[in-house]
Amino acid sequence: MDKVVVVVDGTPAGDAAVDWVIDRARVRHAFAPFSVEVTTVYDPMPSESVLAGQDFRVVYSDAVDSAAARVTAAEPAVSVAAVVRTGQPRAELVRASHGADLFVVGTSRRGTVPDSIYGSLAIRLAAAAPCPTVVVPAGWSPGRSGVMVALEGTGQQPAVADFAAREALAAGEPLTIVHTWSVPTLIAVAAFAHPRVWGAMNELHGAALATTVAHVRASWPGVVVQERLKEGNAARILTEDAAEAALLVVGRSDHGTVADALLGSTSHDVLLAMPCPVAVVPWRGSAAGEALTSA
Numbered sequence: 001m002d003k004v005v006v007v008v009d010g011t012p013a014g015d016a017a018v019d020w021v022i023d024r025a026r027v028r029h030a031f032a033p034f035s036v037e038v039t040t041v042y043d044p045m046p047s048e049s050v051l052a053g054q055d056f057r058v059v060y061s062d063a064v065d066s067a068a069a070r071v072t073a074a075e076p077a078v079s080v081a082a083v084v085r086t087g088q089p090r091a092e093l094v095r096a097s098h099g100a101d102l103f104v105v106g107t108s109r110r111g112t113v114p115d116s117i118y119g120s121l122a123i124r125l126a127a128a129a130p131c132p133t134v135v136v137p138a139g140w141s142p143g144r145s146g147v148m149v150a151l152e153g154t155g156q157q158p159a160v161a162d163f164a165a166r167e168a169l170a171a172g173e174p175l176t177i178v179h180t181w182s183v184p185t186l187i188a189v190a191a192f193a194h195p196r197v198w199g200a201m202n203e204l205h206g207a208a209l210a211t212t213v214a215h216v217r218a219s220w221p222g223v224v225v226q227e228r229l230k231e232g233n234a235a236r237i238l239t240e241d242a243a244e245a246a247l248l249v250v251g252r253s254d255h256g257t258v259a260d261a262l263l264g265s266t267s268h269d270v271l272l273a274m275p276c277p278v279a280v281v282p283w284r285g286s287a288a289g290e291a292l293t294s295a
Contacts, residue, residue, distance in 0.1 A: 001079075002034040002101035007093060008067045009040060013106030013138040018067045020136045020277055021104055025075040028170035035079040038068045039096055041089040060084045090121055090128075097129035107274065108138040123271050126280040127252065132163055134247075137274040144276060148176045148242050149249040151212060152234055152266060159283040160251040161212055165220040167247060167279070174224040177216065178241060179209035180234040180266075198231075205229060235269035242275045249279045 006021045008014040021036060042060040064082040071080045085092040097103040107122035126133040149164035151157060161177070168175040181201065206229050213227050230237050242248040250267045270278055 002032065003037060003099065004034050004102045004104060005037045005039055005096050005100040006067075006104040007039055007096075007106070008063055009106075010063050011106070011108065011138070013108045013136070014040075014067075015106070016138050016140040017104050017106035017136045018070060019142075020134065020140060022071055022074045023142045024171075025071070025078050027172070031170045033077075034101070035081070036068075036071055037081045037083055037096075037100070038064045038071065039083045039085060039093075040064050041085045041087065041092045043087065043089055057084065057086075090124060093121065093125055094128045097125070097131055097133070100129075100131050103129045103131055103133045104136065105133065106136045106138060107271075123268065126267075126271060129280075130282065132279055132281045134277055134279045135271055135274070136277045140277060142246075144244050144246045145173055146176060146245045147171065147173050147247045147249065148178060148238075148245045150234065150238050150266065150270075151177065151179045151209070151251070152181065153208070156208070156211060156215075157251045157283045158215065160249060160281045161216055162219065163279065163281045164247075164249040165216050165223050167249070169220055169223050171246065173246060174226060175216065175220075176226045176228060176241075176245075177209065177212055178228045178230065178238065179205055179212070180230050180232065180237050181205040182232055182234070202229070202231065234266040235273065238266070238270055239273040239275045242270075245276045247277050247279055248275065249281060252280050252282045 004021055004024075006017050008018060018038070025034070025036070040060050040063055042057050061082075061084050064084055068080045068082040071078060083096075085096060093105070103125070105122050105125055122135045126135055147164050147168040149161055151160070164177075165175055167173075183201065209227055209229050213225055216223065216225055228241070238248060238250075248270065250270055252267055267280055271280070
């Protein structure tokens, strides 16, 4: 059984993350049961012993217990645990993600300064977690539909496409595969004089999209697949196209260590814009390309 770890912090962003997990359990628990761990991090302040004569761990315990009770009340069939970790928040949350199949964190970041420590950490956690990470914007509520997966370049990312297809199948939603491409401005200016270059580029990326679509349709026959090939700024296109989506899935290049795990500029910019909940899925570049190309 998969394990979902969701982070709470006493803010609307943390509440939204819990709401998203509850909704996920509602629509897919019968299809693919999973357990839930509600967690937070207690980072003791040196002044606590002076202020109160004891630590404030009970405040954090109450927060995770309350959130866990909310999950249980909404979905009694889901196994729920409440865990308070102690230490530096980012380090402890990354450690928590190592025991998860899916990591969920809220954010208040939408182009403004976040009012929560977890709002500022969400992007860094998405870049470091070894499992797929879903970042949920504060104020999120259910009601949107469709899963969208974003792909760039001519290489293949089967882990990203398969995660998106699995989520779409479990939720009974269609999957839209969006492949974007662009060229640097200086090259674009020079290429205007050679229209065939644009046609060749579009054809090349169209072939990459077709390979991904064929893989998903063969591997996930129960999923309704739609496809879009667009030229332009990827983050802008995705932010606009995913405005009404239930989930946007993007990839993150992962070379096996936290130090080597990087968010690309597109994933980073999408997480700043947060058009909807965004899932960041790690994938191994070379292995992914070989796996899907040969599928």
